[in-house]
Amino acid sequence: MKSLQFKLMTVSVGMFFIFSLSTMLQAQTAGAWNIPAKYKTLKNPVAVSKESVADGKDLYSKHCKSCHGTKGLGDGPKAATLDASCSDFSTKKFQAQTDGEIFFQISEGKGKMPAFKKNVPEDNGRWAVVNYIRTQAVK
Ligand code: HEC
Structure with a gap:
């Protein structure tokens, strides 16, 4: 017993x-994202310029728009098929993150968000995408 x-x-x-x-x-x-502390202060090596924003926009259109939408509102055609929110890049909360934190999110992904260090292997490409995402109007 x-x-x-x-x-x-x-x-x-x-x-x-x-x-x-x-x-x-x-x-x-x-x-929440588990972002290692060192990314918070990581400096963006790609200066914000017309060229880098244009490069970022090209990469964004190719790799991100399907989920995140043309304006980064999280309303791309693929977003509706996911059981996760794609976030809204135009919110103050999102834009309050540092470049390094956004760079980490793009590089490593989480859940339904793919890790782009593979498909956009150049660090500077992912930094250019950060510069482009910074141009989304803040609500
Ligand atoms: C298959 C759809 C999909 C694609 C393609 C995609 N994402 Fe995402 N993304 C997501 C989802 C879903 C989340 C939310 C993940 C979570 O919190 O679990 C997310 C989250 C993010 C975040 C964090 C948002 C926040 O609120 O902090 C950033 C930044 C981001 N994505 C950038 C990008 C960039 C840049 C690209 C292209 C290089 C991209 N994503 C491509 C689905 C996608």
Whole structure:
């Protein structure tokens, strides 16, 4: 009898661990971004210029517009098919992030947001996209 109780307890403790682990993993995909501190102060090596903004716009149209929309409002055609919000780049909250934080998000991705260090392998390309995203009007 005692050993049955022990087994049941072991099973329920095990289930509890699996349950908390899956909740933690879900929080990782759906919750806040886990941005390493060093990115907050990382300096954008690509100066804001007509050229870099135009480069960023080209890359954005090719890789980002389908989800994030022409104006970065998170309303691209693909956004409707995702069970996650694509965010709105024109909000004060979004624009209050540093260039480095946005660079991290673009490079590493999270959940349905792909990691672009593969498809846009040049760091400076991703920094140019940051410069372009900065041109979205702040609400
Ligand atoms: C397949 C659709 C998809 C594509 C393509 C995509 N994104 Fe995203 N993006 C998302 C989703 C979904 C999120 C929200 C992720 C989350 O919070 O779990 C996101 C989040 C972001 C964020 C963080 C927003 C915030 O509120 O802090 C940035 C920045 C971003 N994307 C930039 C880009 C850029 C730049 C590109 C192109 C190089 C791109 N994304 C391509 C779906 C996409």
